[in-house]
Amino acid sequence: MNMPNKISVLKDLFDQYLAQQKMTDNPENLYLPINYIMELGGKRIRPVSAMIGYNVFKDDVGLALPLAYALEIFHNFTLAHDDVMDVAEIRRGKPAMHIAYGLNSAILSGDAMLIYAYRYITACKTSAEKKVQLINLFTDTAIEICEGQQMDMDFEQLNEVALSSYLLMIKLKTAVLLAASLKSGALLAGASDKEGDHFYAFGLNIGLAFQIQDDVLDLYSEAVGFGKKLGGDILQKKKTYLYLKGLELASAEKAGDLIELYNSDNFPNEIKIEKVRAVFDELNVKDHAIGLMNELTENAYDHLNALEIDNSKLTELRRLGEMLLARKS
Amino acid sequence: MNMPNKISVLKDLFDQYLAQQKMTDNPENLYLPINYIMELGGKRIRPVSAMIGYNVFKDDVGLALPLAYALEIFHNFTLAHDDVMDVAEIRRGKPAMHIAYGLNSAILSGDAMLIYAYRYITACKTSAEKKVQLINLFTDTAIEICEGQQMDMDFEQLNEVALSSYLLMIKLKTAVLLAASLKSGALLAGASDKEGDHFYAFGLNIGLAFQIQDDVLDLYSEAVGFGKKLGGDILQKKKTYLYLKGLELASAEKAGDLIELYNSDNFPNEIKIEKVRAVFDELNVKDHAIGLMNELTENAYDHLNALEIDNSKLTELRRLGEMLLARKS
Numbered sequence: 001m002n003m004p005n006k007i008s009v010l011k012d013l014f015d016q017y018l019a020q021q022k023m024t025d026n027p028e029n030l031y032l033p034i035n036y037i038m039e040l041g042g043k044r045i046r047p048v049s050a051m052i053g054y055n056v057f058k059d060d061v062g063l064a065l066p067l068a069y070a071l072e073i074f075h076n077f078t079l080a081h082d083d084v085m086d087v088a089e090i091r092r093g094k095p096a097m098h099i100a101y102g103l104n105s106a107i108l109s110g111d112a113m114l115i116y117a118y119r120y121i122t123a124c125k126t127s128a129e130k131k132v133q134l135i136n137l138f139t140d141t142a143i144e145i146c147e148g149q150q151m152d153m154d155f156e157q158l159n160e161v162a163l164s165s166y167l168l169m170i171k172l173k174t175a176v177l178l179a180a181s182l183k184s185g186a187l188l189a190g191a192s193d194k195e196g197d198h199f200y201a202f203g204l205n206i207g208l209a210f211q212i213q214d215d216v217l218d219l220y221s222e223a224v225g226f227g228k229k230l231g232g233d234i235l236q237k238k239k240t241y242l243y244l245k246g247l248e249l250a251s252a253e254k255a256g257d258l259i260e261l262y263n264s265d266n267f268p269n270e271i272k273i274e275k276v277r278a279v280f281d282e283l284n285v286k287d288h289a290i291g292l293m294n295e296l297t298e299n300a301y302d303h304l305n306a307l308e309i310d311n312s313k314l315t316e317l318r319r320l321g322e323m324l325l326a327r328k329s
Numbered sequence: 330m331n332m333p334n335k336i337s338v339l340k341d342l343f344d345q346y347l348a349q350q351k352m353t354d355n356p357e358n359l360y361l362p363i364n365y366i367m368e369l370g371g372k373r374i375r376p377v378s379a380m381i382g383y384n385v386f387k388d389d390v391g392l393a394l395p396l397a398y399a400l401e402i403f404h405n406f407t408l409a410h411d412d413v414m415d416v417a418e419i420r421r422g423k424p425a426m427h428i429a430y431g432l433n434s435a436i437l438s439g440d441a442m443l444i445y446a447y448r449y450i451t452a453c454k455t456s457a458e459k460k461v462q463l464i465n466l467f468t469d470t471a472i473e474i475c476e477g478q479q480m481d482m483d484f485e486q487l488n489e490v491a492l493s494s495y496l497l498m499i500k501l502k503t504a505v506l507l508a509a510s511l512k513s514g515a516l517l518a519g520a521s522d523k524e525g526d527h528f529y530a531f532g533l534n535i536g537l538a539f540q541i542q543d544d545v546l547d548l549y550s551e552a553v554g555f556g557k558k559l560g561g562d563i564l565q566k567k568k569t570y571l572y573l574k575g576l577e578l579a580s581a582e583k584a585g586d587l588i589e590l591y592n593s594d595n596f597p598n599e600i601k602i603e604k605v606r607a608v609f610d611e612l613n614v615k616d617h618a619i620g621l622m623n624e625l626t627e628n629a630y631d632h633l634n635a636l637e638i639d640n641s642k643l644t645e646l647r648r649l650g651e652m653l654l655a656r657k658s
Binding site for chain 2: 025026081109127139150151153
């Protein structure tokens with residue numbers, strides 16, 4: 001993912017601020033795991049989105065840093081707890097928090113991170129009314145994210161999942177946080193509720209498209225150095241957009257075959273991936289995915305166009321969308 | 330614990346409200362564990378304390394119910410996660426949440442409960458300024474509780490713990506929530522910051538005394554039907570007030586003997602308890618505990634007396650303190 005210049009400046013500003021927030025309080029065992037995961041890096045998409053949202057209305061983007069930090073520490077809290085629930089051992093190429101510090105630390109330090117998110121939101125220099133507005137948006141979003149994670153875990157236990165349920169799950173689990181990041185940055189800078197709603201809708205649509213793109217790239221990425229082999233989702237039997245759309249498009253008989261194939265352990269990895277891809281290709285699943293991504297992207301930009309804001313002010317928002325959706329890997 | 334009449338009326342009011350908050354949203358698997366733990370019962374000390382604090386200033390105590398609920402759902406979140414960390418299987422005589430619903434549910438539904446606490450605080454019918462004040466108090470308290478839980482876990486790994494560290498731990502892990510409950514109820518009803526601080530200090534001192542009493546009763550309870558046998562803390566080698574005060578009072582040689590005895594597995598349970606109690610008795614540890622409890626209780630009531638509020642308005646606060654500290658079991 002290439003980061004446009006201005007966005008990369010905002011990211012640097014955020015990373016500087018993040019380094020200053022290093023936690024040195026006692027007990028050390030509570031705060032070391034927090035510093036560990038916060039310093040693992042990452043693209044900082046949510047805090048940068050909040051800063052971009054803020055920047056549309058105001059220049060003094062430093063005032064958005066506590067909000068940006070709240071979003072990032074919250075996001076990392078979800079990673080810490082999700083890695084426990086998903087029994088995932090690696091995070092950003094390093095041991096996940098529960099591997100590095102143990103289960104109890106991942107739970108308790110994660111809890112503390114969630115609480116610190118609220119502390120940082122109320123630390124924003126703004127009116128009490130605005131703080132309450134930001135807290136309510138954040139709280140609603142955080143609850144949705146828990147609901148999305150629960151749906152994701154539920155899906156693992158189910159044989160069939162409707163595509164509409166899958167889309168709701170990725171909306172709740174990931175898209176709402178991008179949406180809320182953009183909206184809350186805008187609100188902090190004085191956007192009207194209506195403007196905030198357009199920012200939210202822009203982020204939601206981009207976020208959904210991004211997740212579908214993620215599923216597509218897992219199998220169809222053309223990039224060199226994608227870091228992992230193609231078809232990992234198939235080997236994990238993940239219920240992705242491609243698989244669920246395939247089931248939706250296939251005849252009853254073909255769908256039965258696909259379910260059997262997808263859940264089969266009878267083939268060598270490469271052969272299984274080939275076979276599943278052949279079914280997807282026959283059903284044109286990839287084109288459907290790209291069609292939906294394009295539709296979502298259009299929706300997203302419609303919301304930008306609906307804003308009565310000088311177009312030149314929206315450049316970074318457009319670039320953010322392009323950056324998230326233009327990647328080949 | 331006998332509940333005075335008025336306090337029991339408040340508890341009933343709260344329990345009615347709690348029953349109405351039963352969560353019926355989707356996904357079911359996120360909300361069933363929350364309903365489960367919230368309906369396990371309990372004395373509802375924190376919500377009732379908030380209602381008592383509110384009632385000192387205002388009669389329409391129904392307006393304090395969302396705040397009271399926030400404190401109770403937060404408290405139950407801590408129980409759900411602590412039971413995972415402490416590998417505790419039973420909660421209020423029933424399977425702990427992670428036993429009844431699994432580890433992942435205890436983590437995720439617990440997270441959601443913490444977030445819902447914030448939703449309930451901002452649902453209080455009051456000004457934005459007051460909401461922010463309540464949220465900040467709650468956030469500070471929640472962080473302290475995480476710190477206390479971390480200290481408690483750290484102590485299990487240590488051979489020696491200073492009594493002062495132990496007192497700090499019980500303050501953070503439990504006393505601050507009683508203090509914050511009383512203060513936030515009072516603030517919601519319009520108490521001044523200074524009045525709020527006295528409510529807080531009252532709750533903090535009572536909370537500390539309550540915890541020390543807990544340690545004393547574990548070994549010295551005279552009540553019939555205490556539910557568990559005396560000396561459970563000794564068998565678990567728990568670093569209680571009695572043990573740590575004993576180490577502080579003993580000569581270096583005696584302290585060494587006590588450490589050895591306390592950590593020994595060479596005696597039948599009853600014999601070990603007898604031997605430890607004999608050491609405690611020789612050192613007058615129980616008298617020291619009662620002395621400290623009396624001191625804390627006096628401090629607590631000094632803070633009530635410092636309030637410029639008609640004494641008759643403070644009756645339930647006094648009764649709350651008496652209820653918490655008068656129990657023989």
